[in-house]
Every structure is written in C-alpha cells, then in structure tokens.
Amino acid sequence: MTEAGSGAATAAGASRHAGRVDPLVVLGLADDALVYAQRLGEWLTRAPEIEEDMALGNIGLDLLGQARGLLTRVGELDGTGRDEDALAFWRDEREFRNVQLVERPRGDFAHEMARLLWFSAHRLERLRQEQQSPDEVVAGVAGKAVKEVAYHRDHATQWVLRLGDGTEESRARMQQALVDVAPYLPELTEDDPVGAPVAREYVEAVLAEAGLGAPPEPRWHARGGRTGIHSEAMGFLLAEMQHLHRTHPGASW
Secondary structure, eight states, X not given: OOOTTHHHHHHHHHHHTTSOOOHHHHHHHHHHHHHHHHHHHTTTTTSSSHHHHHHHHHHHHHXXXXXXHHHXXXXXXXXXXXXXXXXXXXXOGGGOOOOGGGXXXXXXXXXXXXXXXXXXXXXXXXXXXXXXXXXHHHHHHHXXXXXXXXXXXXXXXXXXXXXXXXXXXXXXXXXXXXXXXXXXXXXXXTTOTTTXXXXXXXXXXXXXXXXXOOOOOOSOOOOOGGGTOXXXXXXXXXHHHHHXXXXXXXXXX
C-alpha cells in the first residue's frame, strides 16, 4: 500500500508541536490505546484460530504499553502527579478522552479487522507526527509505537484483503463491517486533519485491492469522545476494567 503523503504529514506535525504540549491531547492518545487494548483482550480464546488469539493479544499488549508510558507523563504534565494506575482505574467515564470507535462492543471478526484497519492507519500518522513532539517522553513513546502500529496496520490489511477477496460470505461480512464502523470515523480526524487524508488514502487503496466498495455515507456521526461523551458500551467496559482495582485498592501482586 502507498505511503505517499507521510513525509508532509510529519513535517506539519513538527510545526503543530512548536508550542506547549497539551496534556489533554496526550491523554486522548493514551486513552485510545488503553480502551482498545481492553477490547482486544476480549478476543483471547474467541478468535477464528489460535494464531489469531496470539496476534490480537499481542496487539493489545502493544497498545497497553503505549498507554502506560503516556498516562504517567500526563500526570506529570497536568501537575496532579497521578500515575498510570490512578489514571486508568480511578477516573470516571466522563474523564476519559478516547474516540468512541475503540469502546464499541466486540462484533464479529470482520468487524474487528475493519475497526483495526481504520484505527491503526490513523494512529500511525498521529504517532509519526508525535515523534516531533518537544516533549521527550511523548516523542520517545511515539518513536517505539510507530513500529508497533505499522505492524497492526499490516495485520489488519492482510485480513481485510483475505476476507474481501474470499468467499461470498466473507465478502458480505467485510462489507457490512465497513458500514458499521463508518459513523465512528470522523472522530479520528478531529485532532489530526493533516494525517487523516494519508490514512484515508491508505485504507481506500486496501479496499480497492480487496474488491470492496466504499460504504455509503452514514446518516449520523459519533461525536464527543475527546470531551468525555461516550456510548453506553463505555460504562460496561470500565466496570470490567476497573472492578478489581477498585475492590482492592492498594493491593499488589
């Protein structure tokens, strides 16, 4: 797939980072990774083959590692001194700044590959820009994460091609998955208008190669994740993710 435009997006990112680092922007990048890691963990023992159990589990662990580095830095940037555990387990729903795409309930495997393809394509462009961040911690996390997310994007690409160019059933499921995720895509572009066209170009090239048509324009678009407005699914996700830590505060293993 083409990488055209990535250099321009990175240069624009360096310009965007000329000023102070906003902890809420870093928090959004961290929360996307944290919440999606939680969702991907649900695929363990449920993926179509054992190799995919391992692959999705490892992608989730990559994202969790990115979230840990960024969350600790947020607590330093905002002056609260909160560590990664405090930010992950002791915030309420309205304090999370992730896009709604990553919190949506787990669907079938085609749905997950559509979500992973769009998410990783956009995240890769964001991370390329964050490598130019004046904050050394953010830039360092982004530098390592670029390599990880490039693999995530490639993994989703191969599955979308395989399903789109497979049986009549797999093609139909893949096409429906693209329709299902479409309303949640605009949020990905809100804080990265520079990298968004590059990500979109990449995904559209994948869909064309897979013989999949572009989904119709959705009648509505999700909004508000970056300001703490979430779907019903988010409350259930946090209840599961935070239950043990809140039941036994201060415990260690």
